[in-house]
Amino acid sequence: MSSEQSRLIARVRDGNLIAFRKIMELHQRDVFNLAYDMTGNRQDAEDLSQEVFIKAFYAMQHFRGDAKIGSWLYRITVNTCIDKARKKKEEIYDHSEEFNDTNSVPPKYWPVSYGDNPEKQAEKSMMQRHIQNALQKLSPGERTVFILRHYHDLPLGEIAKILDISPGTVKSQIHRAFKKLQTQLSFYRNDFGREVQK
Amino acid sequence: MKCKACRTLFPDAVYNELPEKKRPAFHAHLHECESCRRQYDELKLTLGIMDEKERPQLSETDWDQFWQKLSDKIETRKVDAKAFTSWLGKIKAIFQFEPKWAVQIAGMAGILFIGILIGRFYFGAEPTGIKTTSPAFSMNAELAGTTSAYLQRSKVVLLGLVNFDPQKDDPYVLNFPEQKKISRKLVKEAFVLKRQLRQSHQEQLCRLVSDLEVILMQIANLESDYDLPAIEMVKSGVERRGIFLKINIEEMEKNQKQQMESEKNIPKNSKNKI
Numbered sequence: 001m002s003s004e005q006s007r008l009i010a011r012v013r014d015g016n017l018i019a020f021r022k023i024m025e026l027h028q029r030d031v032f033n034l035a036y037d038m039t040g041n042r043q044d045a046e047d048l049s050q051e052v053f054i055k056a057f058y059a060m061q062h063f064r065g066d067a068k069i070g071s072w073l074y075r076i077t078v079n080t081c082i083d084k085a086r087k088k089k090e091e092i093y094d095h096s097e098e099f100n101d102t103n104s105v106p107p108k109y110w111p112v113s114y115g116d117n118p119e120k121q122a123e124k125s126m127m128q129r130h131i132q133n134a135l136q137k138l139s140p141g142e143r144t145v146f147i148l149r150h151y152h153d154l155p156l157g158e159i160a161k162i163l164d165i166s167p168g169t170v171k172s173q174i175h176r177a178f179k180k181l182q183t184q185l186s187f188y189r190n191d192f193g194r195e196v197q198k
Numbered sequence: 199m200k201c202k203a204c205r206t207l208f209p210d211a212v213y214n215e216l217p218e219k220k221r222p223a224f225h226a227h228l229h230e231c232e233s234c235r236r237q238y239d240e241l242k243l244t245l246g247i248m249d250e251k252e253r254p255q256l257s258e259t260d261w262d263q264f265w266q267k268l269s270d271k272i273e274t275r276k277v278d279a280k281a282f283t284s285w286l287g288k289i290k291a292i293f294q295f296e297p298k299w300a301v302q303i304a305g306m307a308g309i310l311f312i313g314i315l316i317g318r319f320y321f322g323a324e325p326t327g328i329k330t331t332s333p334a335f336s337m338n339a340e341l342a343g344t345t346s347a348y349l350q351r352s353k354v355v356l357l358g359l360v361n362f363d364p365q366k367d368d369p370y371v372l373n374f375p376e377q378k379k380i381s382r383k384l385v386k387e388a389f390v391l392k393r394q395l396r397q398s399h400q401e402q403l404c405r406l407v408s409d410l411e412v413i414l415m416q417i418a419n420l421e422s423d424y425d426l427p428a429i430e431m432v433k434s435g436v437e438r439r440g441i442f443l444k445i446n447i448e449e450m451e452k453n454q455k456q457q458m459e460s461e462k463n464i465p466k467n468s469k470n471k472i
């Protein structure tokens with residue numbers, strides 16, 4: 001841990017909010033993105049991120065200097081997401097209906113502009129739905145491992161530490177996740193493969 | 199390398215985590231085995247599709263608002279912490295600075311014991327056996343049981359707080375929803391219990407339940423499940439008397455068991471008398 005970071009942490013322990021904001025700013029996107037990946041919903045992701053940083057502020061008293069603050073926050077985020085999902089299971093995780101309804105409009109908060117080509121736009125938003133749908137088909141464990149590895153670039157060993165499970169379990173979960181995703185997206189792969197090769 | 203071993207390495211390979219020494223064998227196998235090669239390519243294509251996933255991008259303004267909301271919440275909790283300190287004072291008064299608590303429990307154990315004796319007396323004095331459900335006795339025994347169970351459950355909640363060790367226990371997996379739930383239930387039950395105790399003139403017990411009610415209500419209303427400094431303060435306040443409390447309640451439980459046994463035995467004896 002850098003001495004700058006230790007100084008910030010020491011100030012947070014004294015209740016200094018400015019120091020806490022500095023730490024937060026370094027990690028807010030990672031936390032938000034992970035929460036979004038886990039929930040697939042912007043509002044939920046924002047609420048969860050709030051909760052994560054409140055916990056982090058109070059738990060900073062007990063943050064061990066040898067741990068990485070990023071991994072620590074990831075761990076809080078995963079636990080908070082799983083906790084919330086347990087509490088309102090259907091609401092958070094089961095978006096399958098929403099995603100299966102191919103006529104539904106993509107959520108308005110997707111900020112990406114697809115240009116003026118409506119056909120391309122429809123295709124892209126459909127793909128977003130299929131990706132989310134495929135993720136929702138994974139078990140919470142498989143989904144968490146896959147998201148941390150694929151979208152947050154964490155080595156499998158570190159995922160094991162963050163989730164407090166054995167490396168073997170991480171491996172078998174990512175294997176199962178791969179299998180399910182391949183099945184879910186098989187109809188896509190041929191088109192996509194052709195397009196990539198073009 | 200066999201196909202199975204090769205496929206086991208897919209997650210490592212696809213994310214460039216393959217150990218150096220396994221790399222040549224892995225790639226050699228892919229080169230010669232069409233089935234594994236096809237599988238591997240398909241996996242990479244699937245992951246390529248997953249790469250297309252998009253996320254909302256929060257603007258600087260969004261983050262400013264996010265911080266505003268967050269810092270407001272933290273400030274509010276600081277105020278809560280002050281309120282907490284004040285109720286903590288009450289807990290300390292009960293657990294630490296006043297022997298009232300321990301005395302009351304010891305007294306209560308005595309009262310319950312007397313209740314049992316009274317019960318025996320009623321049974322013993324009952325010549326016909328018709329009034330084995332004499333209201334005086336059944337109410338005492340039942341009320342003693344209810345009170346004992348009530349105190350036992352309160353003890354579990356309080357010890358849960360006392361036994362939390364912030365050095366050993368993970369602060370962010372710590373939460374008290376269950377304790378809060380039980381506390382809420384106990385607070386509700388306190389109302390009925392106090393009335394029953396008052397009706398049978400158990401003033402001391404009634405006051406004890408009132409004291410507990412205050413503490414339990416505070417636990418039930420704890421705003422934050424993760425208020426670590428607060429928990430630590432409760433812990434230090436309750437620690438010393440908490441042990442006292444435990445011992446006394448356990449004594450009471452023993453009495454309770456004896457009472458249950460005598461309850462089983464007495465009707466048999468009274469039947470014999472007839």
Ligand SMILES: [Zn+2]
Pocket residue numbers: 200201202204227231232233234235
């Ligand atoms: Zn092979």
